[in-house]
Amino acid sequence: MQPAARADKAAMATTAAEAGLADTFPKLLIHNAAALRGRPAIRHKDLGIWHTWNWDQVLEEVRAFSAGLSTLGLQRGEKVAVIGANRPRLYWTMCAVQALGGIPVPIYADSVADEMAYVLEHAEISIAVVEDQEQVDKILSVSEREPRLSYVIYDEQRGLRDYDHTRLKSFADVQDIGRKLFAEDSAASANWQASVDQGKGADLAVILYTSGTTGRPKGVMLSFDNLIVSVHNGNLFDNLGANEEVIAYLPLAWVGDHVFSYGQSYVAGYCVNCPEAGETVVEDRREVGTTYAFAPPRVYENLLTLTMVRMEDASKLKRRMFNFFIEHARRWGEKILDREPVPFHARFVYWLGDALVYAPLKNRYGLSRIRVGYTAGEAIGPEIFRFYRSLGINLKQLYGQTEASVYITAQPDGEIYADTVGKPNIGVDIKIADSGEVLFKSPGVFVGYFKDPERTAETKTADGWVRTGDAGFIDDKTGHLKIIDRAKDVGKLSDGTLFAPKYLENKLKFYPNIKEAVAVGDKQGFVTAMLNIDLVAVGSWAERNNIVYGTYQELAGHRQVYDMLAEHVAEVNRSLAGEKAMAGAQIRRFLILPKELDADDGELTRTMKVRRSLISDRYASLITALYDGSKEAAISTEMTFEDGRKGSISARVAVRDMPVVGAVNPMGQAA
Amino acid sequence: MNAHNPAIVAKGDTLLSIENVSLAFGGVKALSDISFDIRKGEIRAIIGPNGAGKTSMLNVINGFYHPQQGRILFQGRTRAKMRPHEAAAGGIARTFQNVALFRGMSALDNIMAGRTLAMHSNFFWQLLRYGPAMQEEVVHRRRVEEIIDFLEIAAIRKTPVGRLPYGLQKRVELGRALAMEPQLLLLDEPMAGMNLEEKEDMSRFIIDVNHQFGTTIALIEHDMGVVMDLSDRVVVLDYGRKIADGTPTEIMANQKVIDAYLGVAH
Numbered sequence: 001m002q003p004a005a006r007a008d009k010a011a012m013a014t015t016a017a018e019a020g021l022a023d024t025f026p027k028l029l030i031h032n033a034a035a036l037r038g039r040p041a042i043r044h045k046d047l048g049i050w051h052t053w054n055w056d057q058v059l060e061e062v063r064a065f066s067a068g069l070s071t072l073g074l075q076r077g078e079k080v081a082v083i084g085a086n087r088p089r090l091y092w093t094m095c096a097v098q099a100l101g102g103i104p105v106p107i108y109a110d111s112v113a114d115e116m117a118y119v120l121e122h123a124e125i126s127i128a129v130v131e132d133q134e135q136v137d138k139i140l141s142v143s144e145r146e147p148r149l150s151y152v153i154y155d156e157q158r159g160l161r162d163y164d165h166t167r168l169k170s171f172a173d174v175q176d177i178g179r180k181l182f183a184e185d186s187a188a189s190a191n192w193q194a195s196v197d198q199g200k201g202a203d204l205a206v207i208l209y210t211s212g213t214t215g216r217p218k219g220v221m222l223s224f225d226n227l228i229v230s231v232h233n234g235n236l237f238d239n240l241g242a243n244e245e246v247i248a249y250l251p252l253a254w255v256g257d258h259v260f261s262y263g264q265s266y267v268a269g270y271c272v273n274c275p276e277a278g279e280t281v282v283e284d285r286r287e288v289g290t291t292y293a294f295a296p297p298r299v300y301e302n303l304l305t306l307t308m309v310r311m312e313d314a315s316k317l318k319r320r321m322f323n324f325f326i327e328h329a330r331r332w333g334e335k336i337l338d339r340e341p342v343p344f345h346a347r348f349v350y351w352l353g354d355a356l357v358y359a360p361l362k363n364r365y366g367l368s369r370i371r372v373g374y375t376a377g378e379a380i381g382p383e384i385f386r387f388y389r390s391l392g393i394n395l396k397q398l399y400g401q402t403e404a405s406v407y408i409t410a411q412p413d414g415e416i417y418a419d420t421v422g423k424p425n426i427g428v429d430i431k432i433a434d435s436g437e438v439l440f441k442s443p444g445v446f447v448g449y450f451k452d453p454e455r456t457a458e459t460k461t462a463d464g465w466v467r468t469g470d471a472g473f474i475d476d477k478t479g480h481l482k483i484i485d486r487a488k489d490v491g492k493l494s495d496g497t498l499f500a501p502k503y504l505e506n507k508l509k510f511y512p513n514i515k516e517a518v519a520v521g522d523k524q525g526f527v528t529a530m531l532n533i534d535l536v537a538v539g540s541w542a543e544r545n546n547i548v549y550g551t552y553q554e555l556a557g558h559r560q561v562y563d564m565l566a567e568h569v570a571e572v573n574r575s576l577a578g579e580k581a582m583a584g585a586q587i588r589r590f591l592i593l594p595k596e597l598d599a600d601d602g603e604l605t606r607t608m609k610v611r612r613s614l615i616s617d618r619y620a621s622l623i624t625a626l627y628d629g630s631k632e633a634a635i636s637t638e639m640t641f642e643d644g645r646k647g648s649i650s651a652r653v654a655v656r657d658m659p660v661v662g663a664v665n666p667m668g669q670a671a
Numbered sequence: 672m673n674a675h676n677p678a679i680v681a682k683g684d685t686l687l688s689i690e691n692v693s694l695a696f697g698g699v700k701a702l703s704d705i706s707f708d709i710r711k712g713e714i715r716a717i718i719g720p721n722g723a724g725k726t727s728m729l730n731v732i733n734g735f736y737h738p739q740q741g742r743i744l745f746q747g748r749t750r751a752k753m754r755p756h757e758a759a760a761g762g763i764a765r766t767f768q769n770v771a772l773f774r775g776m777s778a779l780d781n782i783m784a785g786r787t788l789a790m791h792s793n794f795f796w797q798l799l800r801y802g803p804a805m806q807e808e809v810v811h812r813r814r815v816e817e818i819i820d821f822l823e824i825a826a827i828r829k830t831p832v833g834r835l836p837y838g839l840q841k842r843v844e845l846g847r848a849l850a851m852e853p854q855l856l857l858l859d860e861p862m863a864g865m866n867l868e869e870k871e872d873m874s875r876f877i878i879d880v881n882h883q884f885g886t887t888i889a890l891i892e893h894d895m896g897v898v899m900d901l902s903d904r905v906v907v908l909d910y911g912r913k914i915a916d917g918t919p920t921e922i923m924a925n926q927k928v929i930d931a932y933l934g935v936a937h
Contacts, residue, residue: 047816048828158821159883279826 013427014443016201016228021267023201024224026062026099028266030196033059036242036269042088045276045284053088055269065089065171066096067178067192072127072151072169076101076198079123079207083107083116083139084131086248086274089155089171091262093129098205098224099196105207105219106253109135115217117142119209123219123450124148129171132156136168143167201225207450208255210402219450220255220402230405230444231263233426237410238372242269244292245369249281255402256376260294263405282306285366293370296377300384300395303365325353326390333358333390338414358391367393374398374410379483379506382418389416397421399483403459403466404428405444409481420480421472430481436471436498437487471500473581482579489612491522497584499527504585505610507575511568512537516597518610520623521585528626529590530619531565532556532597538564553594553651562656565592569658577661586660589626591633593619594651600640625655682712685747686887687732687855692741694727694911701727702738705913707906709855714881714888716902718895718922720931723908725891726768729857732889733765734758746854760788762854766844766861768891774833778843781832782818785850786811818846821883822876838869845876849884856880858890862897870894874901899923907931 013019022028032041032055041055053061074080080097082090082104094104105123107116109131116138120128126148128139136154143149153169154160160168181188205224209217234240248261261272270292275284282303285293311322332346342350362368375385376398388395394413399421400406408430411422424430428442441464448456459467471490472483484490484500491499501519508517508529515534521527533556541564542549549555573586597603603615616623618637625633636650688708694701702724709715717725730736732743734753743750745761753761764785772781790797790811796804819825822842827835832843841861848856861877862870874897880886892898898905899919907915907922909931915922922928 047813047820048825049816159879276825277823283826283829 013229013232015225016232019229019232021228021232023228024098024196024199024203025095025205025228025262025266026196026199028228029055029059029062029095032266032269039242039269040271041265041269042091042272042274043288044088044274045280045287048276050273050287058088058092061089061175062092062095062099063192064175064178064182065092066099067181067188068174068176069096069102069127069178070100070192070195071177071181072174074100074102074127076195077103078126079103079105081105081107081120081123081125081128081130082252083128083135084109084155084252085278086250086252086257086261087131087155088274090129090131090252091248091272094206094262095266098199099192101195101199101203103204103207105209106251106258107209108251108253110251113138113141117145118216119219120146120149122216123207123209127151127153129153130155133159136160136163199224201228204447206258208253208258208402218452218455221447221450222255222402222405222444223447226405226444226446227259227263228267229427230407230425230442231259231267233428233443234259234407234410235264235268237407237412237426238292240264240268240270240292240372244268244270244371245273245288245290246270246292246294247273247275247281247285247288247290247366249275249278250294250296255406256294256400259406260292282366286364288366289369290366291369291371293367293373294398295373295375297375297380297384300375300380300388304384304387307361307364322357325349325357326387328353329358329390330386333392334386337389337392337394338416354392362391362393370394372396372413376400376421380418381510383510385418399481401468403446403468404440404442405446407442407444408438408440408468411480415478415480417478417480420475420478420482422480424481431465432473433467435487436473436484436490436500438468438470438472438481438483439465440468441465471498473498473579476580477578484582493521493527493584494523494525495584498581499585500582501612503582504529504572504576504587507572508568513541513564514568516604516610518597518612518615519587520616520626524627526588527585528623529569529587530615530622530626531590531592533561533565533592535596552596553649556592556594557651557654562592562654565590566656566658570661573658573661583662587658588660589655589657591622591626591653591655593622594635594653595637595639595649598640601638622653625653631655682885684711685709686711686745688744689728689732690742690744692731692738692743694724694731694736694738700911702731702908702911704741705908705911706741707913707916709887709889710904711887712881712885713903714877714890714901716898716905717889717891717908718893718898718905719908722910723931724911725908726859727911728908729765729859729889729891732758732855733763733857756788759851759853762851763857764848764851764853764855765857766841766848766859768859768863770837770840770844772832772840772844772847775831777829778824778832778835778839778846779815779819779828781843782815782846782850783811785847786815788851814852815846815850818849821849821879822846838865838872841865841869841873842876845873845880849880849886852884853886856886856888858888858892860891860893862892862894870897877901 016023022031036055038054040052041058043050043052080102082093084090097104107119127150130136136152139152151167151169153171153174155171157170201224203224204221205227207219207221209219246260250257265272273288275281311319328349332342332350335342336350370393373393373395396411396416398410399408407425408428409422409424428440430438430440433439445466469487470483471485471487472481475482484503493499499521504519505517508514513534514531516532518530519527535552538561569587569590576582576586603611622633622635632652632654634652638646638648640646685708690706692705693703717728719725731738734755737752790807796802819828824842827839832840862873881888902919905919905922907928914927914931915925
């Protein structure tokens with residue numbers, strides 16, 4: 001087949017066979033062992049040294065473990081739990097199980113014994129392969145509740161020597177059983193091959209339990225076709241080949257890791273690096289020099305914070321150099337990355353900055369060789385996003401779900417925006433429902449939730465679309481998808497305009513001066529907002545501008561603080577005006593709350609999410625003022641101090657009107 | 672880490688015995704007529720109020736002080752007057768009340784220093800980092816890496832210890848002592864100045880060292896909860912005298928011990 005035709009063909013393919021690929025992971029492994037003989041498949045840093053296994057060596061390890069498992073009695077269709085950190089043996093387990101027609105079920109390693117028991121029970125686990133004593137202890141503590149569980153196999157021996165080994169085996173022992181079988185039984189090799197051949201693309205490849213913010217976790221069933229076609233399309237999208245290096249450090253049970261560190265690697269043939277420990281990832285990444293990376297925003301945030309903290313300790317000269325070149329990169333870096341025309345002078349200074357600051361910095365992050373970096377999971381702050389891009393790191397955004405085998409949309413190279421999640425991936429169709437919910441259709445659409453047809457039917461429509469549960473819209477200018485909020489949180493204004501509180505709040509919270517924001521507007525005539533100032537940022541601003549204040553409340557009520565925040569709100573309104581779907585949701589009025597929203601007062605959850613219903617009850621008088629046109633309102637509420645004592649706070653809070661940008665229907669009766 | 676000599680003293684037999692030891696500095700009697708023993712494989716705590724002579728006792732055991740009277744039997748042999756480095760070569764390692772690490776060196780190098788006594792290659796080979804010296808380095812580095820893995824300090828392997836928080840410095844110090852693969856490990860207040868979480872971590876490592884490597888441990892500690900949880904047997908000193916010796920439960924019920932800690936009306 002011609003290469004050009006291959007991409008088109010791939011876009012059409014819904015099964016691995018149609019895409020011209022081996023249709024299960026064990027078959028891919030056998031293919032790679034021959035085609036990529038002698039090339040690295042996986043590395044693991046142990047006792048300070050990187051150990052490498054080539055594709056042919058991985059096949060030998062997987063075969064031995066697989067045969068060992070069959071001797072222990074693993075049957076086709078049985079489920080095997082995989083629990084632990086990112087280690088080669090746990091990835092091999094998945095392939096070894098699949099070779100026998102079994103189904104690996106990775107479980108979050110940090111779940112407590114009870115949560116684990118639920119999944120072990122629900123997934124009908126017969127064998128568990130785990131990393132170490134910690135996991136063994138957890139499983140043994142619930143094992144009497146799991147009559148199906150026949151064996152627990154561990155990777156790390158430490159602390160387990162004196163345990164009762166009747167149902168406990170070490171990974172190496174099981175491999176020995178397998179190797180002995182191959183040595184003694186001449187038919188064993190053919191039997192194993194036959195078992196691999198029996199696997200088909202439509203078979204179940206894996207069950208991934210989604211952590212689920214409400215209710216019990218759901219087991220998402222994905223077939224080989226789902227995964228292989230999706231990751232193949234993902235590889236084509238970003239042009240990923242056998243030369244990539246990735247570092248595997250995200251939870252095994254998360255679909256992202258399963259796809260990036262297992263699926264894509266098997267299909268593209270690239271090398272996966274397992275770090276020494278969770279805390280050494282930054283250093284390990286630096287040693288490896290990854291070319292393809294995937295991380296939730298907090299990883300990038302942490303790296304940036306670490307840099308800023310370190311720079312505080314640096315010498316004055318270094319600090320000035322850092323600040324100068326970072327400022328320069330902020331102005332020109334993204335333009336250079338996107339190949340826009342840039343004056344020679346700026347290009348030269350950027351080149352100098354690269355030699356002195358950017359390259360050493362990227363080296364520290366382990367991103368010197370990065371070609372494609374993704375952030376996903378939640379919204380990333382535009383400042384952070386631009387910082388990395390300005391250094392020349394090709395950071396992009398991706399939107400995906402377990403139910404889609406990850407890929408729904410991603411940003412193509414050269415079309416990067418801080419506030420979109422990109423275009424549909426190869427082979428993916430998306431549409432927006434009337435409610436604003438995003439629906440998709442793709443070869444990666446999951447088979448169903450394990451033992452839960454009811455919820456499967458709720459999520460999958462009759463004609464093959466899948467509800468994401470997220471609300472979004474297609475941006476006119478870029479043609480990219482923008483995700484605004486969870487669909488259930490999205491409301492409507494009284495004139496039918498879409499109102500996505502979190503979308504507005506995120507836009508507001510990206511300003512350092514605004515710590516927390518609550519947007520109000522569901523079933524109202526227009527949108528209003530209640531803001532919390534960030535005491536550190538606004539406090540230091542006040543100090544620089546000689547503004548005297550005694551308390552948080554006084555600072556929050558200061559006229560000049562209102563002026564400053566009004567500018568931020570005006571900017572948000574301007575950016576909303578540029579988006580057709582959101583233009584009607586501009587903020588008409590806002591106020592600054594006299595106290596910080598606090599988890600101790602129940603206004604935020606422990607993970608710092610706003611509790612809307614409680615806030616609208618407690619601050620009802622302020623919300624009334626926001627909508628009845630008054631310039632000021634009184635509020636009296638309870639607050640809990642750090643030491644647990646309760647006090648009350650009462651204040652008069654000013655309400656500020658905001659002009660609306662662009663042509664919007666004249667609904668603001670109070671404005 | 673399995674290079675102990677298990678044949679010499681079996682688990683449960685006496686590893687070290689102190690017989691009628693007295694130590695005085697001029698007119699000050701630090702220890703008077705003290706006898707107790709430490710059995711192979713146990714965790715033995717030495718406790719007592721401030722100034723009771725605990726650290727002096729440890730210093731006597733590892734050869735830093737020489738008692739005027741009494742004798743010390745280690746592995747069944749009467750110990751001649753010896754220097755601390757001879758005690759170390761004989762299989763006694765220790766950590767200090769105040770962290771005593773090479774602050775400018777990395778955690779790895781500090782622990783590597785614990786293996787000095789086990790290195791035999793010629794100084795000139797070492798200088799060249801070649802031949803036997805290199806082979807030896809590889810062997811010892813592996814041992815050290817096992818300890819790093821055991822103590823879960825891989826992330827700080829190359830960090831100068833001066834930059835580490837106190838709890839981690841203590842862990843590095845324990846690592847250096849372990850690197851000697853000692854018969855007897857002396858810990859002088861391993862948990863002083865630690866917060867609860869650090870104490871829990873350290874307790875776990877002490878228990879693990881004892882279980883996994885079978886190392887006999889003698890420790891001085893002020894935190895009674897820790898002592899009672901960790902140790903197999905406890906000896907109590909007060910004003911340089913032994914006032915009690917027994918299991919934690921026996922010690923807790925001992926009137927003399929209660930008096931020594933809470934004070935008594937004279």
